[in-house]
Amino acid sequence: MADFETKLRWLSERGDPVGAEELIERIEADLAGVPLVVVAKRREGRAMTKTQQPPTATPRKRYRGPALAVAIFVAVLVLPALYLAFSGESDPVADTQPTPTTVAPEAEIMTDLEVIEAGVAAVYSGDADRAVELFDLSDRDDEAIRQEAAYQAAIGGQLTLNCRELDTPGVFSCRTPYHNAMTDAIHHRDSGDTNRVVVEDGVIRAFGFPEHTFIALQMGTFLAMEGRYEGYENCVFGPFPEFCATIQMESLDSWIEWRQSLEPAALVEFAVESWYEGDCMSARHVSDFAASDCQLSADTPNQTMEYESILGAEVSVDGCEEATGGSLEQSRLTCEVHYSNAMSIAVGKPPSVTVREFTVYTNTGVIHLPDDRGPWYTFEYPEDTELRESFRLFAEAGAVQDEFAEAGCANLRTPECADLIMDNLDDWAAWYETNS
Amino acid sequence: MERELITSLYPSLRRMAAVAGSVDVEPDDLVQEALMRTLRKGPISDLDNPLAFLRKTIVNLASNQRRSLGRKRKALALLSFDEGWWPSYPADIEAILDLPPRQRAILYLVEVEDMPYAEAAEQLGMTTVAARAMANRARKRARIALEVAGG
Secondary structure: OOOHHHHHHHHHOOOOOOOHHHHHHHHHHHOOOOOHHHHHHHOOOOOOOOOOOOOOOOOOOOOOHHHHHHHHHHHHHHHHHHHHHHHOOOOOHHHOOOOOOOOOOOHHHOOHHHHHHHHHHHHHHOOHHHHHHHEOOOOOOHHHHHHHHHHHHHHOOEEOOEEEEOOOOOEEEEEEOEEOHHHHHOOOOOOOEEEEEEEEOOEEEEOOOOOOHHHHHHHHHHHHHOOOOOOHHHOOOOOOOHHHHHHHHHOHHHHHHHHHOOOHHHHHHHHHHHHHOOOHHHHHHHHHOOHHHHHOOOOHHHHHHHHHHHOOOEEEEEEEEEOOOOEOOEEEEEEEEEEEOHHHHHOOOOOEEEEEEEEEEOOOOEEEOHHHOOEHHHOOOOOOHHHHHHHHHHHHHHHOHHHHHHOOOOOOOOHHHHHHHHHOHHHHHHHHHHHO | OHHHHHHHHHHHHHHHHHHHOOOOOOHHHHHHHHHHHHHHHOOHHHOOOHHHHHHHHHHHHHHHHHHHHHHHHHHHHHOOOOHHHOOOOOHHHHHHHOOOHHHHHHHHHHHHOOOOHHHHHHHHOOOHHHHHHHHHHHHHHHHHHHHHHOO
16 A cells, blocks of 8 residues: 555545536525525625534523522512602502513622522523622632633533532532533433532632533543544633533534444554654543643653654554453453554564553543553553663663763653664664674 | 535535545535535635635544444344445555545545645644644554455
């Protein structure tokens, strides 16, 4: 398969093209016989952008119960009272104005529970201004509250409150089942976390916004395997920017299809290959949920990936077999990892083979060591240990002893160490031929 | 304007559909579906880069169809249906057809259209690093598939 170009060119010309004219006629027929030019006109003012939701998107639903309760409360009690106070007439009902749907904060007349309900209603209906009025949290600033409101509105987030007040006034224990377009799409039912919620002076001081981290992680793995991970690194743990909902909604259908045919061995292969290819975002996401750490050049996993990249490492995963001890949400696989790099090529050595176990968490799409002992790359690291050791012996024989120590080659796989190996590859190869 | 635009884009879109689509799906059907979905949302001429957007849509549709068809074929195999309807191709083409649509698409853009990785990545909505990694993975898989087929 040396000539990909010829094969692909042949493939691109397969079949009998119907031609643009016939295709346009078909489209016009399907679009109710309307000529395309009219279709375009009819849709003027609805310019499509990348952020537009797909037609399958679940319509945004609003949680109106508490807001309605507040509105009724204001309509029935507060407005008549004000009317009476200012007009002195005895029958204000007939003249009562329609109650506005967005009322000014009336914290002093709301019970603590109503404050919680109003705050939740504001966030999950996307009313960011009202949400900022009602939440004053130590772990989220106003901007984060606004983000949360925008995200929840876009993803169709809905939260049910089940609160009971504890012995201390204003302190509640609330169970908060939560669902959104993603959980609905996979029929996931959330029984809800229980969190401590604190209300002081009419504002919410402590509140835990529920997240379905495993779903966000699995969506990330899907996007990584599709080569579309960029930007998603901020969408795994909340608070989520609004654009996360755009990515998630646009990918909803294809993610569902993908998760139904998910093969654990394919996940292992992807995790290992993306690691050695230096695709940091993908590799870190599927290995330790730390894609955002790819910005850190001094980070050990990032340095290791750069080391492998400089050495031109190539891996393939083969012969994965199911090991015992798996469960519904995790598979234990034993796989062969074939590894080669510039050193093995320089001395004509075949790829080294490491047989090792991986645990695949299919619910999150993340690969770990067995028994959740950490990321897969922290133990039984696939590489050619014999060649790595031989370079140590070569270096310590005096040729590049100081540089070897300075680059930290003895204990770490650093980019400096890889550079040192590459700079001395020919000398080392000659040394290896006579000393191996 | 939409007609002219579609006419001018058609050859490129059809080639992409032929490369990325499953062999039991007509490339023209894939192009039609992509255009219809896009037109339902708004005029194609309003898009910043209509060719990239439509190519991306075609590859996404092809990926979805591949998964659906894969399940259908598995089900048919279990029922011992005759698989004669599945067209056969020379082994070297089969090796490419076994690749996922996105991998085929990136290889096509890089190898045939001679597109730089950065541009191909943009066309398919991925990073340059991911595009390069995906193309390498595709080449490697195609080589292995061919070796297996060649015994």
